[in-house]
Amino acid sequence: MKDYQRGPVLLRGKNVPTTTTSGRLLAQQDTPDWVHGDPWRVMRIQSEFVEGFGALAEVGSAISVFGSARSKPGAADYEAAVEIGTKLVEQGFAVITGGGPGVMEAANKGASEAGGSSIGLGIELPHEQGVNEYVNLGMNFRYFFVRKTMFVKYAQGFIVLPGGFGTFDELFESLTLVQTKTITRFPIVLFGHSYWDGLVAWLRDVVAADGKISPADLDLIMVTDDVDEAVAHVVTSVKPPAERS
Template structure:
Protein backbone atom coordinates (compact mmCIF):
# COMPACT_ATOMS: atom_id res chain seq x y z
CA UNK A 1 0.00 0.00 0.00
CA UNK A 2 1.23 3.49 -0.83
CA UNK A 3 2.16 6.06 1.76
CA UNK A 4 -0.76 8.20 2.81
CA UNK A 5 -0.66 11.75 4.15
CA UNK A 6 -3.29 13.22 6.43
CA UNK A 7 -2.26 16.85 6.39
CA UNK A 8 1.35 16.85 7.66
CA UNK A 9 1.03 13.35 9.17
CA UNK A 10 2.56 10.42 7.30
CA UNK A 11 0.76 7.05 7.51
CA UNK A 12 2.09 3.70 6.29
CA UNK A 13 1.06 0.06 6.25
CA UNK A 14 -2.06 -0.57 8.38
CA UNK A 15 -2.13 3.08 9.48
CA UNK A 16 -2.79 4.05 5.84
CA UNK A 17 -5.89 1.93 5.39
CA UNK A 18 -8.35 4.74 6.14
CA UNK A 19 -9.82 6.19 2.93
CA UNK A 20 -11.95 9.03 4.32
CA UNK A 21 -10.36 12.47 4.01
CA UNK A 22 -10.20 15.19 6.64
CA UNK A 23 -12.30 17.72 4.73
CA UNK A 24 -14.85 15.01 3.99
CA UNK A 25 -15.30 14.48 7.72
CA UNK A 26 -15.47 18.23 8.27
CA UNK A 27 -18.30 18.68 5.79
CA UNK A 28 -20.25 15.62 6.87
CA UNK A 29 -22.87 16.71 9.38
CA UNK A 30 -23.98 13.17 10.15
CA UNK A 31 -22.71 11.00 12.96
CA UNK A 32 -21.73 11.52 16.62
CA UNK A 33 -20.64 14.86 18.10
CA UNK A 34 -17.96 13.47 20.41
CA UNK A 35 -15.32 15.25 18.33
CA UNK A 36 -16.01 18.53 20.16
CA UNK A 37 -14.55 16.92 23.29
CA UNK A 38 -11.38 15.55 21.70
CA UNK A 39 -7.88 16.84 22.44
CA UNK A 40 -7.32 18.40 18.97
CA UNK A 41 -10.49 20.43 19.39
CA UNK A 42 -9.38 21.46 22.88
CA UNK A 43 -6.14 22.75 21.38
CA UNK A 44 -8.18 25.13 19.24
CA UNK A 45 -10.11 26.31 22.29
CA UNK A 46 -6.84 26.87 24.15
CA UNK A 47 -5.46 28.80 21.18
CA UNK A 48 -8.60 30.92 21.12
CA UNK A 49 -8.22 31.76 24.82
CA UNK A 50 -4.67 32.99 24.27
CA UNK A 51 -5.74 35.07 21.26
CA UNK A 52 -8.66 36.61 23.15
CA UNK A 53 -6.47 37.37 26.15
CA UNK A 54 -3.63 38.88 24.14
CA UNK A 55 -6.04 40.93 22.08
CA UNK A 56 -7.96 42.28 25.06
CA UNK A 57 -4.93 43.16 27.19
CA UNK A 58 -2.26 44.17 24.67
CA UNK A 59 -2.91 47.90 25.15
CA UNK A 60 -3.58 47.73 28.88
CA UNK A 61 -0.46 49.62 29.95
CA UNK A 62 1.40 49.15 33.25
CA UNK A 63 -0.60 46.82 35.48
CA UNK A 64 -0.32 45.07 38.83
CA UNK A 65 -2.04 41.82 39.76
CA UNK A 66 -3.69 41.68 43.17
CA UNK A 67 -4.44 38.27 44.68
CA UNK A 68 -6.41 37.27 47.74
CA UNK A 69 -9.17 35.08 49.04
CA UNK A 70 -12.55 34.87 47.36
CA UNK A 71 -13.94 34.15 50.83
CA UNK A 72 -13.04 37.51 52.37
CA UNK A 73 -16.24 39.06 53.73
CA UNK A 74 -17.10 42.67 52.95
CA UNK A 75 -16.88 43.60 56.64
CA UNK A 76 -13.45 41.96 57.13
CA UNK A 77 -10.40 44.26 57.57
CA UNK A 78 -8.69 42.52 54.65
CA UNK A 79 -11.51 43.62 52.34
CA UNK A 80 -10.84 47.26 53.25
CA UNK A 81 -7.11 46.65 52.79
CA UNK A 82 -7.67 45.22 49.30
CA UNK A 83 -9.87 48.16 48.39
CA UNK A 84 -7.12 50.54 49.51
CA UNK A 85 -4.58 48.63 47.42
CA UNK A 86 -6.77 48.89 44.31
CA UNK A 87 -7.37 52.59 44.85
CA UNK A 88 -3.72 53.53 45.45
CA UNK A 89 -2.47 51.46 42.53
CA UNK A 90 -4.97 53.22 40.27
CA UNK A 91 -3.85 56.60 41.64
CA UNK A 92 -0.29 55.59 40.73
CA UNK A 93 -1.51 55.01 37.15
CA UNK A 94 -1.50 51.24 37.24
CA UNK A 95 -4.26 49.05 35.90
CA UNK A 96 -5.38 46.56 38.53
CA UNK A 97 -5.79 42.91 37.54
CA UNK A 98 -7.52 40.37 39.76
CA UNK A 99 -9.06 36.96 39.32
CA UNK A 100 -12.38 38.72 38.92
CA UNK A 101 -14.10 36.86 41.73
CA UNK A 102 -15.64 37.93 45.04
CA UNK A 103 -13.89 38.74 48.33
CA UNK A 104 -10.50 40.45 48.16
CA UNK A 105 -10.57 40.36 44.36
CA UNK A 106 -13.83 42.29 44.30
CA UNK A 107 -12.45 44.79 46.81
CA UNK A 108 -9.33 45.51 44.75
CA UNK A 109 -11.43 45.92 41.60
CA UNK A 110 -13.77 48.23 43.49
CA UNK A 111 -10.94 50.42 44.74
CA UNK A 112 -9.45 50.73 41.26
CA UNK A 113 -12.78 51.38 39.54
CA UNK A 114 -13.93 54.02 42.02
CA UNK A 115 -10.58 55.77 41.71
CA UNK A 116 -11.11 56.06 37.97
CA UNK A 117 -8.50 53.42 37.12
CA UNK A 118 -8.63 50.42 34.84
CA UNK A 119 -10.18 47.50 36.71
CA UNK A 120 -9.56 44.12 35.06
CA UNK A 121 -10.88 40.68 36.00
CA UNK A 122 -9.52 37.43 34.62
CA UNK A 123 -12.12 34.89 35.65
CA UNK A 124 -12.04 31.12 35.51
CA UNK A 125 -14.79 28.57 34.94
CA UNK A 126 -15.44 26.98 38.33
CA UNK A 127 -18.31 24.87 39.68
CA UNK A 128 -18.73 27.07 42.77
CA UNK A 129 -18.30 30.61 41.39
CA UNK A 130 -20.33 32.33 38.70
CA UNK A 131 -19.34 35.33 36.65
CA UNK A 132 -17.15 38.34 37.33
CA UNK A 133 -17.72 40.76 40.17
CA UNK A 134 -19.59 44.00 39.50
CA UNK A 135 -16.47 46.19 39.76
CA UNK A 136 -14.69 44.60 36.80
CA UNK A 137 -14.65 47.10 33.93
CA UNK A 138 -12.79 44.82 31.50
CA UNK A 139 -13.22 41.11 32.00
CA UNK A 140 -12.26 37.83 30.37
CA UNK A 141 -13.51 34.46 31.54
CA UNK A 142 -11.19 31.51 30.90
CA UNK A 143 -11.74 27.78 30.66
CA UNK A 144 -8.12 26.88 31.31
CA UNK A 145 -6.03 27.88 34.32
CA UNK A 146 -2.75 27.88 32.40
CA UNK A 147 -4.01 30.34 29.78
CA UNK A 148 -5.30 32.60 32.54
CA UNK A 149 -2.02 32.40 34.47
CA UNK A 150 -0.10 33.43 31.39
CA UNK A 151 -2.16 36.63 31.20
CA UNK A 152 -1.46 37.48 34.85
CA UNK A 153 2.27 37.22 34.30
CA UNK A 154 2.51 38.67 30.81
CA UNK A 155 0.54 41.83 31.54
CA UNK A 156 1.59 42.48 35.16
CA UNK A 157 4.66 44.32 36.38
CA UNK A 158 4.30 42.98 39.90
CA UNK A 159 2.10 41.10 42.38
CA UNK A 160 0.45 42.23 45.58
CA UNK A 161 -0.61 39.15 47.52
CA UNK A 162 -3.24 39.52 50.25
CA UNK A 163 -4.22 36.77 52.69
CA UNK A 164 -5.67 33.91 50.69
CA UNK A 165 -6.01 30.18 50.26
CA UNK A 166 -4.79 27.52 47.87
CA UNK A 167 -5.34 29.56 44.70
CA UNK A 168 -3.48 32.52 46.17
CA UNK A 169 -0.57 30.30 47.17
CA UNK A 170 -0.53 28.81 43.68
CA UNK A 171 -0.17 32.24 42.07
CA UNK A 172 2.39 33.36 44.66
CA UNK A 173 4.72 30.42 44.16
CA UNK A 174 4.36 30.40 40.40
CA UNK A 175 5.44 34.04 40.34
CA UNK A 176 8.31 33.31 42.73
CA UNK A 177 9.45 30.41 40.53
CA UNK A 178 9.44 32.60 37.42
CA UNK A 179 11.46 35.30 39.19
CA UNK A 180 13.89 32.74 40.62
CA UNK A 181 14.47 31.22 37.17
CA UNK A 182 14.77 34.68 35.56
CA UNK A 183 11.76 34.11 33.31
CA UNK A 184 10.56 37.52 34.49
CA UNK A 185 12.77 40.38 35.72
CA UNK A 186 12.25 43.47 37.88
CA UNK A 187 9.10 41.83 39.17
CA UNK A 188 8.29 42.74 42.80
CA UNK A 189 6.19 40.37 44.89
CA UNK A 190 4.67 41.90 47.99
CA UNK A 191 3.00 39.89 50.73
CA UNK A 192 0.56 42.26 52.40
CA UNK A 193 -0.30 41.22 55.95
CA UNK A 194 2.57 40.38 58.30
CA UNK A 195 0.46 38.44 60.80
CA UNK A 196 -0.92 36.18 58.04
CA UNK A 197 2.26 35.60 56.02
CA UNK A 198 5.03 35.62 58.66
CA UNK A 199 4.54 31.95 59.55
CA UNK A 200 5.02 30.91 55.92
CA UNK A 201 8.24 32.90 55.62
CA UNK A 202 9.48 31.50 58.94
CA UNK A 203 8.89 27.97 57.66
CA UNK A 204 10.67 28.71 54.39
CA UNK A 205 13.66 30.12 56.29
CA UNK A 206 13.79 27.59 59.13
CA UNK A 207 13.04 24.49 57.05
CA UNK A 208 13.70 25.05 53.35
CA UNK A 209 16.67 27.38 53.71
CA UNK A 210 18.09 25.29 56.55
CA UNK A 211 17.83 22.15 54.41
CA UNK A 212 19.43 23.90 51.45
CA UNK A 213 16.42 23.47 49.15
CA UNK A 214 16.17 27.26 48.60
CA UNK A 215 18.65 30.10 48.88
CA UNK A 216 18.52 33.36 50.79
CA UNK A 217 18.18 35.08 47.43
CA UNK A 218 14.85 33.29 46.91
CA UNK A 219 13.52 34.71 50.17
CA UNK A 220 14.81 38.15 49.25
CA UNK A 221 12.46 38.21 46.25
CA UNK A 222 9.53 38.50 48.70
CA UNK A 223 8.67 41.71 50.55
CA UNK A 224 6.52 41.41 53.66
CA UNK A 225 4.68 44.51 54.85
CA UNK A 226 1.47 45.94 56.26
CA UNK A 227 2.03 49.26 54.51
CA UNK A 228 0.07 49.74 51.28
CA UNK A 229 2.14 52.80 50.40
CA UNK A 230 5.33 50.72 50.62
CA UNK A 231 3.81 48.09 48.35
CA UNK A 232 2.77 50.68 45.76
CA UNK A 233 6.18 52.39 45.96
CA UNK A 234 7.88 49.09 45.09
CA UNK A 235 5.66 48.73 42.04
CA UNK A 236 6.43 52.29 40.94
CA UNK A 237 10.17 51.66 41.42
CA UNK A 238 9.94 48.55 39.24
CA UNK A 239 8.06 50.50 36.55
CA UNK A 240 10.78 53.17 36.61
CA UNK A 241 13.56 50.59 36.45
CA UNK A 242 14.77 51.42 39.98
CA UNK A 243 14.18 48.02 41.57
CA UNK A 244 17.47 46.44 42.58
Protein backbone atom coordinates in the same frame (compact mmCIF):
# COMPACT_ATOMS: atom_id res chain seq x y z
CA MET B 1 -31.40 31.54 39.61
CA LYS B 2 -27.63 31.34 39.40
CA ASP B 3 -26.03 32.18 36.05
CA TYR B 4 -23.20 30.01 34.76
CA GLN B 5 -20.98 31.45 32.07
CA ARG B 6 -19.11 28.98 29.84
CA GLY B 7 -17.13 31.13 27.46
CA PRO B 8 -19.75 33.15 25.58
CA VAL B 9 -22.55 30.74 26.54
CA LEU B 10 -24.96 31.46 29.44
CA LEU B 11 -26.34 28.41 31.26
CA ARG B 12 -28.99 28.14 33.97
CA GLY B 13 -30.89 25.49 35.91
CA LYS B 14 -30.40 21.92 34.75
CA ASN B 15 -27.96 23.04 32.07
CA VAL B 16 -25.32 24.07 34.63
CA PRO B 17 -22.53 21.46 34.38
CA THR B 18 -21.05 19.63 37.35
CA THR B 19 -17.57 19.48 35.81
CA THR B 20 -15.28 22.07 34.24
CA THR B 21 -13.45 22.28 30.94
CA SER B 22 -10.07 22.07 32.70
CA GLY B 23 -11.27 19.08 34.71
CA ARG B 24 -12.38 17.23 31.61
CA LEU B 25 -9.09 17.98 29.88
CA LEU B 26 -7.08 16.54 32.80
CA ALA B 27 -9.37 13.59 33.58
CA GLN B 28 -8.08 10.06 33.15
CA GLN B 29 -9.17 8.60 29.80
CA ASP B 30 -10.75 5.13 29.88
CA THR B 31 -10.69 4.65 26.11
CA PRO B 32 -8.38 5.71 23.28
CA ASP B 33 -11.09 8.03 21.93
CA TRP B 34 -9.16 10.95 23.43
CA VAL B 35 -6.65 10.59 20.59
CA HIS B 36 -9.32 11.88 18.22
CA GLY B 37 -10.94 14.41 20.57
CA ASP B 38 -8.06 16.07 22.41
CA PRO B 39 -6.33 17.58 19.39
CA TRP B 40 -9.47 19.61 18.74
CA ARG B 41 -9.21 21.05 22.24
CA VAL B 42 -6.00 22.70 21.12
CA MET B 43 -8.07 24.99 18.90
CA ARG B 44 -10.18 26.11 21.87
CA ILE B 45 -7.07 26.65 23.98
CA GLN B 46 -5.52 28.64 21.14
CA SER B 47 -8.64 30.79 20.87
CA GLU B 48 -8.47 31.65 24.58
CA PHE B 49 -4.88 32.81 24.21
CA VAL B 50 -5.77 34.89 21.16
CA GLU B 51 -8.79 36.47 22.86
CA GLY B 52 -6.79 37.18 26.03
CA PHE B 53 -3.88 38.72 24.16
CA GLY B 54 -6.24 40.85 22.11
CA ALA B 55 -8.22 42.09 25.11
CA LEU B 56 -5.22 42.92 27.30
CA ALA B 57 -2.56 44.05 24.85
CA GLU B 58 -3.26 47.76 25.37
CA VAL B 59 -3.76 47.70 29.15
CA GLY B 60 -0.40 49.32 29.89
CA SER B 61 1.35 49.06 33.24
CA ALA B 62 -0.59 46.84 35.65
CA ILE B 63 -0.28 45.06 38.99
CA SER B 64 -2.06 41.79 39.79
CA VAL B 65 -3.71 41.70 43.23
CA PHE B 66 -4.53 38.31 44.74
CA GLY B 67 -6.34 37.17 47.86
CA SER B 68 -9.25 35.21 49.26
CA ALA B 69 -12.62 35.09 47.53
CA ARG B 70 -14.14 34.55 51.00
CA SER B 71 -13.26 37.90 52.54
CA LYS B 72 -16.26 40.12 53.30
CA PRO B 73 -16.73 43.89 53.10
CA GLY B 74 -15.61 45.43 56.36
CA ALA B 75 -12.91 42.80 56.97
CA ALA B 76 -9.40 44.18 57.33
CA ASP B 77 -8.04 42.47 54.22
CA TYR B 78 -11.05 43.54 52.12
CA GLU B 79 -10.68 47.18 53.10
CA ALA B 80 -6.91 47.06 52.59
CA ALA B 81 -7.47 45.70 49.07
CA VAL B 82 -9.84 48.59 48.28
CA GLU B 83 -7.15 51.04 49.35
CA ILE B 84 -4.47 49.18 47.39
CA GLY B 85 -6.59 49.26 44.23
CA THR B 86 -7.18 52.98 44.65
CA LYS B 87 -3.52 53.84 45.22
CA LEU B 88 -2.28 51.70 42.36
CA VAL B 89 -4.55 53.63 39.98
CA GLU B 90 -3.32 56.91 41.45
CA GLN B 91 0.22 55.79 40.55
CA GLY B 92 -0.82 55.11 36.96
CA PHE B 93 -1.32 51.34 37.12
CA ALA B 94 -4.21 49.18 36.01
CA VAL B 95 -5.37 46.58 38.55
CA ILE B 96 -5.76 42.92 37.55
CA THR B 97 -7.56 40.39 39.75
CA GLY B 98 -9.22 37.02 39.37
CA GLY B 99 -12.48 38.89 38.96
CA GLY B 100 -14.31 37.12 41.77
CA PRO B 101 -15.65 38.21 45.17
CA GLY B 102 -13.73 38.97 48.35
CA VAL B 103 -10.29 40.53 48.05
CA MET B 104 -10.56 40.44 44.26
CA GLU B 105 -13.78 42.44 44.33
CA ALA B 106 -12.24 44.87 46.80
CA ALA B 107 -9.20 45.62 44.65
CA ASN B 108 -11.43 46.04 41.60
CA LYS B 109 -13.68 48.36 43.60
CA GLY B 110 -10.80 50.59 44.60
CA ALA B 111 -9.49 50.72 41.04
CA SER B 112 -12.89 51.36 39.46
CA GLU B 113 -13.95 54.06 41.90
CA ALA B 114 -10.59 55.79 41.37
CA GLY B 115 -11.34 55.97 37.67
CA GLY B 116 -8.76 53.42 36.56
CA SER B 117 -8.66 50.20 34.59
CA SER B 118 -10.21 47.49 36.74
CA ILE B 119 -9.55 44.12 35.13
CA GLY B 120 -11.06 40.78 36.14
CA LEU B 121 -9.85 37.47 34.73
CA GLY B 122 -12.45 34.92 35.80
CA ILE B 123 -12.41 31.14 35.57
CA GLU B 124 -15.05 28.54 34.84
CA LEU B 125 -15.84 26.89 38.20
CA PRO B 126 -19.09 25.27 39.35
CA HIS B 127 -19.17 27.26 42.62
CA GLU B 128 -17.75 30.59 41.43
CA GLN B 129 -19.00 32.22 38.26
CA GLY B 130 -18.86 35.58 36.55
CA VAL B 131 -16.88 38.68 37.38
CA ASN B 132 -17.72 41.17 40.10
CA GLU B 133 -19.58 44.40 39.41
CA TYR B 134 -16.47 46.60 39.74
CA VAL B 135 -14.68 45.09 36.74
CA ASN B 136 -14.64 47.33 33.68
CA LEU B 137 -12.62 44.93 31.51
CA GLY B 138 -13.36 41.28 32.12
CA MET B 139 -12.85 37.83 30.65
CA ASN B 140 -13.93 34.36 31.70
CA PHE B 141 -11.46 31.59 30.94
CA ARG B 142 -12.03 27.87 30.57
CA TYR B 143 -8.43 26.86 31.26
CA PHE B 144 -6.46 27.76 34.36
CA PHE B 145 -3.11 27.76 32.57
CA VAL B 146 -4.30 30.28 29.98
CA ARG B 147 -5.66 32.56 32.71
CA LYS B 148 -2.44 32.29 34.72
CA THR B 149 -0.41 33.26 31.68
CA MET B 150 -2.45 36.46 31.40
CA PHE B 151 -1.87 37.33 35.07
CA VAL B 152 1.88 37.27 34.60
CA LYS B 153 2.20 38.47 31.00
CA TYR B 154 0.21 41.67 31.53
CA ALA B 155 1.31 42.56 35.07
CA GLN B 156 4.58 44.04 36.27
CA GLY B 157 4.22 42.80 39.84
CA PHE B 158 2.00 41.04 42.39
CA ILE B 159 0.50 42.20 45.67
CA VAL B 160 -0.74 39.15 47.55
CA LEU B 161 -3.20 39.45 50.43
CA PRO B 162 -4.31 36.59 52.68
CA GLY B 163 -5.84 33.77 50.67
CA GLY B 164 -6.12 30.04 50.15
CA PHE B 165 -4.82 27.46 47.70
CA GLY B 166 -5.51 29.58 44.61
CA THR B 167 -3.58 32.47 46.11
CA PHE B 168 -0.70 30.16 47.09
CA ASP B 169 -0.64 28.75 43.57
CA GLU B 170 -0.23 32.18 41.99
CA LEU B 171 2.34 33.22 44.60
CA PHE B 172 4.64 30.23 44.17
CA GLU B 173 4.35 30.20 40.40
CA SER B 174 5.41 33.84 40.29
CA LEU B 175 8.28 33.16 42.72
CA THR B 176 9.46 30.31 40.50
CA LEU B 177 9.38 32.49 37.39
CA VAL B 178 11.38 35.23 39.10
CA GLN B 179 13.83 32.83 40.76
CA THR B 180 14.59 31.19 37.41
CA LYS B 181 14.84 34.63 35.75
CA THR B 182 12.06 33.70 33.37
CA ILE B 183 10.65 37.11 34.22
CA THR B 184 12.58 40.08 35.61
CA ARG B 185 11.77 43.33 37.44
CA PHE B 186 8.79 41.64 39.04
CA PRO B 187 8.20 42.69 42.67
CA ILE B 188 6.16 40.41 44.92
CA VAL B 189 4.58 41.87 48.05
CA LEU B 190 2.90 39.80 50.75
CA PHE B 191 0.42 41.97 52.63
CA GLY B 192 -0.16 41.05 56.28
CA HIS B 193 2.61 40.04 58.67
CA SER B 194 0.29 37.99 60.90
CA TYR B 195 -0.78 35.87 57.92
CA TRP B 196 2.47 35.49 56.00
CA ASP B 197 5.26 35.58 58.58
CA GLY B 198 4.85 31.89 59.40
CA LEU B 199 5.28 30.95 55.75
CA VAL B 200 8.34 33.16 55.37
CA ALA B 201 9.85 31.68 58.55
CA TRP B 202 9.31 28.16 57.19
CA LEU B 203 10.94 29.09 53.89
CA ARG B 204 13.92 30.54 55.79
CA ASP B 205 14.30 28.05 58.65
CA VAL B 206 13.41 24.83 56.83
CA VAL B 207 13.56 25.19 53.06
CA ALA B 208 16.58 27.50 52.79
CA ALA B 209 18.30 25.92 55.81
CA ASP B 210 18.03 22.53 54.11
CA GLY B 211 19.54 23.92 50.94
CA LYS B 212 16.40 23.57 48.85
CA ILE B 213 16.45 27.27 47.97
CA SER B 214 19.11 29.93 48.31
CA PRO B 215 18.84 32.32 51.29
CA ALA B 216 18.95 35.10 48.70
CA ASP B 217 15.69 33.81 47.22
CA LEU B 218 13.90 35.18 50.26
CA ASP B 219 14.80 38.66 49.03
CA LEU B 220 12.27 38.14 46.25
CA ILE B 221 9.51 38.69 48.82
CA MET B 222 8.61 41.82 50.74
CA VAL B 223 6.16 41.55 53.66
CA THR B 224 4.31 44.57 55.00
CA ASP B 225 1.22 45.72 56.88
CA ASP B 226 1.30 49.15 55.28
CA VAL B 227 -0.67 49.89 52.10
CA ASP B 228 1.54 52.83 51.17
CA GLU B 229 4.67 50.71 51.58
CA ALA B 230 3.22 47.91 49.46
CA VAL B 231 2.30 50.27 46.63
CA ALA B 232 5.59 52.18 46.89
CA HIS B 233 7.55 48.92 46.61
CA VAL B 234 5.95 47.90 43.32
CA VAL B 235 6.15 51.44 41.94
CA THR B 236 9.83 51.77 42.85
CA SER B 237 10.63 48.36 41.41
CA VAL B 238 8.77 48.84 38.14
CA LYS B 239 8.91 52.52 37.18
CA PRO B 240 12.12 54.23 36.09
CA PRO B 241 13.10 57.01 38.53
CA ALA B 242 11.98 59.73 36.12
CA GLU B 243 8.43 58.37 36.10
CA ARG B 244 7.96 58.09 39.86
CA SER B 245 5.75 60.71 41.47
